Amino acid sequence: MEFMYQDLPKIGLLGGGQLGRMLLQAGIDLDFQISCLDPDPEAPCQRLAHEFTQGSFQDFDTVYLFGQSQDLISIEIEHVNIDALEKLASEGKQVYPQPHLLRMIQDKRTQKQFFQQYGFPTADFRLIESREEINQHLDFLPAYQKLGKGGYDGKGVQLIADATQIAEGFDAPGLLEKAVDFEKELAVIVARNIHGEVKAFPAVEMVFHPVQNLVEFLISPAAISEEIEAQAVDIATRLIEEMKMVGLLAVEMFLTKDGQVLINEIAPRPHNSGHQTIRANATSQYEQHLRAIAGLPLGDTSTTVFAGMLNLLGEAGYTGKVKYEGLAEALAIPGVFPFLYGKKITKPFRKMGHVSIIGESREEVEEKANQVKKIIRVIS
Amino acid sequence: MEFMYQDLPKIGLLGGGQLGRMLLQAGIDLDFQISCLDPDPEAPCQRLAHEFTQGSFQDFDTVYLFGQSQDLISIEIEHVNIDALEKLASEGKQVYPQPHLLRMIQDKRTQKQFFQQYGFPTADFRLIESREEINQHLDFLPAYQKLGKGGYDGKGVQLIADATQIAEGFDAPGLLEKAVDFEKELAVIVARNIHGEVKAFPAVEMVFHPVQNLVEFLISPAAISEEIEAQAVDIATRLIEEMKMVGLLAVEMFLTKDGQVLINEIAPRPHNSGHQTIRANATSQYEQHLRAIAGLPLGDTSTTVFAGMLNLLGEAGYTGKVKYEGLAEALAIPGVFPFLYGKKITKPFRKMGHVSIIGESREEVEEKANQVKKIIRVIS
Known part of the structure; x- marks a missing residue:
């Protein structure tokens, strides 16, 4: 040791x-x-x-060359060139999370198949290759259509309520997922290091923005029974162990109205x-990711x-x-801590920062959050 | 607002x-x-x-030039060129803490005179200009001789027990201070912003290394009565208000065996x-300093x-x-958080990092600290 x-x-x-910025900040310690x-x-x-390289993390040569001068390669976004990571790993570089897991996660279809194959609870789904194919699953509607690849920050997901909405569907490989009648959306972040040690953070509860589908407000810990908490943590723990993943895994889940916990993504x-x-x-979570890898x-x-x-988020109507x-004014409220990401240009709904809010009760946190929402505006 | x-x-x-490094880290938020x-x-x-300039913070031209391209100049060490800061302030730059206060604090003699003049409790003292002058204060011994300027991290302070030790005294302007028969050493950090808002951190208790006179172990909150806590916080608050200082002020204090709180430095x-x-x-404290200035x-x-x-601290006998x-091994203990300062070369007793330890009781923290002391060694 x-x-x-x-x-x-x-x-x-x-x-x-x-996410990288907060990893760097944690890495200073x-x-x-x-x-x-x-x-x-x-x-x-x-x-x-330490060094900043401008280049595409989706380009084989760029990633391969970048990785050459490192001992260990990690990610803060999963839409990266996996072939280059596999080559780096085959040449002896440490790559965490492991490339084959990134490949599985990059495509929501293989994610869902993985959950199914290993018996993890998840909403029922059908794989489709094109918009046209939705017509073969009319019995399955209403359902959410999800793009297999490339979805991010609420993009690449839409509800297909019935046959009349198929024309608006994505024309690309993806899946249809049964809409879950959920009571809450939960998330558990779990880490595993190379020695097989696993630790989960307590479950949190997410509230999404009805239009942009971005997490709009989150509260920790989730207001759920000990039993549901244990179930959510157990799912995340078994999942990372089954994957033998090294790094940090965020597991988003639905708590259904009949008390089931289903993995979302x-x-x-x-x-x-x-x-x-x-x-x-x-x-x-940032320190934990570094410890794990x-x-x-x-x-x-x-x-x-x-x-x-x-x-x-950047306010609608402002770009610049x-x-x-x-x-x-927000900083004057005790326990209110804004984090600004250093992005120079705002656009409607661009993630420009976040605010962490600490309190002695859930009500106190919610009250402060409502205040902060009214006070801070991201404009140009 | x-x-x-x-x-x-x-x-x-x-x-x-x-200290600058942890300010930068906090400033990312x-x-x-x-x-x-x-x-x-x-x-x-x-x-x-953001930009790093290699140069002396004690040189007028270097500081003046460096300050030209800033809106606000602050410090993480007080032994800097004050003349340059005064010129920058006179030309409209914001300089916090204010230069005249840095001048007063730079010299332990003017510090003590300030405490005395404004009625703050502090140990009795005599000003001296040279080693020779100690002979005029034989009635005042035993006393600590402190250099007026240039003392830092436990350097520039020594006990003169009696006349036989005068030959070992510093031959420079400074002061003799009555040794205080103290029960504990306390510190209160207090901040004040330009709007006059003042906030103090709870008092902490310091335990010094008997040889190097560096803080070796600190515990928070201090185990003192509410009355003593209030007294210590009140002294720090009144002091920063009397000084009208903008920034962060660390006030080291003695709690005497008869229950008095005296400012040390x-x-x-x-x-x-x-x-x-x-x-x-x-x-x-780092975020607070930035908020204040x-x-x-x-x-x-x-x-x-x-x-x-x-x-x-760098272990004795190791340089390189x-x-x-x-x-x-230390990281495996819950609540143990090492901070490494990124210094490449260790020397005996050089401050290379610190470890913060969190626990649910004072005993738990002390126990973990004793473990950590045995586990971590800074060598070459």
Whole structure:
């Protein structure tokens, strides 16, 4: 169990967005050396990365070349070039999460098949190759149509209520998923290191924006029974163990009205549903990801407070150099902690930052969140 | 109370050591743009600063030039060129803490005179200009001789027990201070912003290393009565208000065996006695310093846990490229959070990092601290 300074791996991160930025921030504590690859020359990680490489994380040569100078390659976005990661792994580089798992997760169809194959509870689904094929599943409607690949941040998902809506469907490989009559949406973030140690964060509860389908408000811990909590944590734990994944896995779940916990989808990285862990939990999801991939013991995930998280989205109707209205007023509320991602340009519904909110009760957190929502505006 | 993105000042920080590094880390949340000036090309802030300028913060021209391109100049070390800061302030730059206060604090003699003049309790003292002059104060011995200027991290202080030890005294301007028969050493960190808002952190208790006189172990909150706590916080609050200082003030105090609280000395910046606030308090001292100097509302300083802090000092007998032995083992203990400052070379007793320790009771924190002390070794 001895650990020398020299043993900390030089990490190359595919992606340089806000998740990467918070990973870099957490990595300062143990003096991790983390470089980033991102196509945007003004990505949130640009100034903070050990080295910042401008380039596409979807391009084989770019990823392969970037990985050459690292000891360990990880991700903050899963839509990356897997072939290059496989080649790097075959040549002895550490790649966490493992490339074959990224490949499975990249496509929502193989995700669903994995859940099914290993007996994890998930909503019923049908695979389809095109818009046309929806017609063969009229008996299955109403259902959500999900694109297999490329969906992100609420994009690539839409409800097909009946045959009249098929014309608006995506014309690409994907799946139809039975709409779940759910009471709550939950998320459990779980980590596993190379030694097989697994630790889960307490379940949180998500509230989505009805139009953009982005997490709009999150509350921790979820208001669920101990039994449901145990069930959600058990599913996430068994899933990461079954996958033998090294890294951080965010498991989004539905709690149905009849008390079942179903897996919705998974993300193999720090996740929007874990931002509040920076202020609310003993160890943050970002530190946990670094501990997991670097082979260090996992940190204590417990929390002793109630926490909330609000995304700061660019307001509709504003595109241009960002301004944050009301920040000082929000900072005057005890337990309100805004995080700005350093993006220079705002666009409607672009994720520009978030606000973590700490309180002694759920009601206190909700009340502060409502205040903050009224105070802060992301405009140009 | 409206606050726009553009209003966040571009900050220039004199000093690029570990305190600066943790300021930069905290500044990521609100996307502060902070540049550093430090003579060491491998200073802990070198890679993280917005811009890093290698140069002396004690040289007039260097500081003046560095300050020209900033909106606001602050410090992470008080031994800086004040003349340059005064010139920058006179030309309209914001300089916090204010230069005249840095001048007063730079010299322990003027510090003591300030305490005396404004009626703050402090140990009795005599000003001296040279070693020779100690002979005129034989009636005052035993006493601690303190250098007026240049003392730092336990250097510049020594006990003169009696006339036979005068030959070992410092031959420079300074003071003799009556040794205080104290029960505990306390510290209160207090912040004040330009609007006059003042907030103090709860008092902490320090335990010094008997030889190097560096804080070796710190525990929060201090085990003192509510009355003593109120007295310590009141002294720190009145002091920063009397000074009209903008920024963070660390006030080190003695609790005497007869129940008096005396000011020992002060530092106008984040302080070793506040490292644990990163993990243990709602707002860290680093974030609070940034809020204070940038004119933002101050954050909640409360804590709901017990916390400890251990310095990681270079072990005697080792000089060279640093290695941290036992880090992984220490990370396996819940609530143990090492912070490494990114210094490449270790030397005996050099501050290389610290460990914050969180627990549910003082005993739990002390027990973990004793474990960590045995596990981690900073060698080469």
